[in-house]
Amino acid sequence: MSDEQSLTYEDARDALIDIVRKLEAGGTTLEESLALWERGEQLAKQCQQLLDGARTRLEAAKPQE
Amino acid sequence: MPLESSAESPVAVRTVAKALTDWIGRLGRVWVEGQVTEVTRRPGQATGFLVLRDTAVEMSLRVSCKARLIDDLDPPLTEGSRVVVWGRPEYYAARGTLTFAAVDIRPVGIGALLARIEALRAVLAAEGLFAADRKKPLPFLPRQVGLITGRASAAEHDVVENAQRRWPGVSFQIEPVAVQGPYAVTEVIEALGRLDKDPEVDVIVIARGGGSMEDLLPFSDEALVRAVAAALTPVVSAIGHETDIPLLDHVADCRASTPTDAAKLVVPDHAEETERIRTAVLRARRCVTQLLDNEQNRLDTLKDRPALADPWGVLDGWASIVDELRQRAGRAAASGLTLRSGEITALTAQVTALSPQATLDRGYAVLQRTDSQVVRDASAVAVGEQLTARVATGTLHLVTEAVPT
Numbered sequence: 001m002s003d004e005q006s007l008t009y010e011d012a013r014d015a016l017i018d019i020v021r022k023l024e025a026g027g028t029t030l031e032e033s034l035a036l037w038e039r040g041e042q043l044a045k046q047c048q049q050l051l052d053g054a055r056t057r058l059e060a061a062k063p064q065e
Numbered sequence: 066m067p068l069e070s071s072a073e074s075p076v077a078v079r080t081v082a083k084a085l086t087d088w089i090g091r092l093g094r095v096w097v098e099g100q101v102t103e104v105t106r107r108p109g110q111a112t113g114f115l116v117l118r119d120t121a122v123e124m125s126l127r128v129s130c131k132a133r134l135i136d137d138l139d140p141p142l143t144e145g146s147r148v149v150v151w152g153r154p155e156y157y158a159a160r161g162t163l164t165f166a167a168v169d170i171r172p173v174g175i176g177a178l179l180a181r182i183e184a185l186r187a188v189l190a191a192e193g194l195f196a197a198d199r200k201k202p203l204p205f206l207p208r209q210v211g212l213i214t215g216r217a218s219a220a221e222h223d224v225v226e227n228a229q230r231r232w233p234g235v236s237f238q239i240e241p242v243a244v245q246g247p248y249a250v251t252e253v254i255e256a257l258g259r260l261d262k263d264p265e266v267d268v269i270v271i272a273r274g275g276g277s278m279e280d281l282l283p284f285s286d287e288a289l290v291r292a293v294a295a296a297l298t299p300v301v302s303a304i305g306h307e308t309d310i311p312l313l314d315h316v317a318d319c320r321a322s323t324p325t326d327a328a329k330l331v332v333p334d335h336a337e338e339t340e341r342i343r344t345a346v347l348r349a350r351r352c353v354t355q356l357l358d359n360e361q362n363r364l365d366t367l368k369d370r371p372a373l374a375d376p377w378g379v380l381d382g383w384a385s386i387v388d389e390l391r392q393r394a395g396r397a398a399a400s401g402l403t404l405r406s407g408e409i410t411a412l413t414a415q416v417t418a419l420s421p422q423a424t425l426d427r428g429y430a431v432l433q434r435t436d437s438q439v440v441r442d443a444s445a446v447a448v449g450e451q452l453t454a455r456v457a458t459g460t461l462h463l464v465t466e467a468v469p470t
Contacts, residue, residue, distance in 0.1 A: 009360070013360070013363065013364065013367075016364075016367055017367060019372075020367055020370050020372045020373060023372035023373075024370070024371075024372050030383050037372070037373070040372070040373050041373065044364065044367065044368050044373060047360075047364045048364060051357060051360055051361055051364065054353075054357055055357055058350065058353060058354065058357070062350075
């Protein structure tokens, strides 16, 4: 899981794109679909967290006026 | 030929004096150019004196001449005048002094000076001293600014004041020097040497306010120009007004038209720089925000794709397949059932149709032998044979009493 956490935003996003493509293409077993979907959800969450983190840092760096 | 002497057998003063007179006399007459630093002309005395100084280094000659020579000069000699003197060095044995006995004194005219500066300019340019690729860039923000200028001069004030207004934290190292007259060149060169050696000094300004052509002569002096060319620290020249262009302007790494202009060149404008930084930060922030927004859009689009947005969709797909199969199975089972129940009905009807019951109901009976064979021929039955009679309701057991004969 620690490996998962250290994914860069780009890596996570590309993995997510890949998963969506696979899901949309079909041809997977139910079990595989569910696993893919779970992984996709997790990646999407991670991407969002990274984006939110970046935004927070940006806000924090804002000059105090 | 050295004089032979020892502590025990010294030579007489006159011997040395005569030898000096002899040796010095051999130099003969020469034309000498220099700058007058002192004029001694006492009324009533037939002889006048000058001190003639080299323009670049601290070396002087004491010149004596007929007082009339000095009096006849127009314009009159003053300190700082450039003159060419014709004469010979003389050792005055009676007093033990050395003077340059002049028989002619000519002031160096402005035209001649300008022509000489022009000639020097051509020589130095040919040497490449003014070449653009020799120019050192000025530092963006110097730790210290070396300033060579007249003591408490307007030029000093202009440079310091304007530089401080632009960049309040600017630090100066000021070298006050003579900016005109016979000592200007040496003092400027010495000050330049000191500042150039100081590692804290990142740029040197040589500043002087406007003045007459003669006043600005030191800044076209060859020794000074070469010293500036040799300096490792960038040098800014700020001499006189816009129209004054001494040779220093050509050799300096940067030419300021005035001392005020020099201040602008050596330090950045604090307010302007602050604004630039602010703009840069804003632009950077805008870029990052834009990037984040773009990525957010991409991510949102991905999350909105049915594959992710509607996870139930996947299950629904599978569930509907299951559902359909179940329905098909149900339908198949039902139709099988219908088919079979029809068969049963038909069979039942058939069975009913084929049954002898109706006949029995009408009062007939069926006789069967013990082996269930139906009795069709009475003669086939033996006396005493047991038979069964099936009637509409129930069965009777009979014994045969008689048979036809």
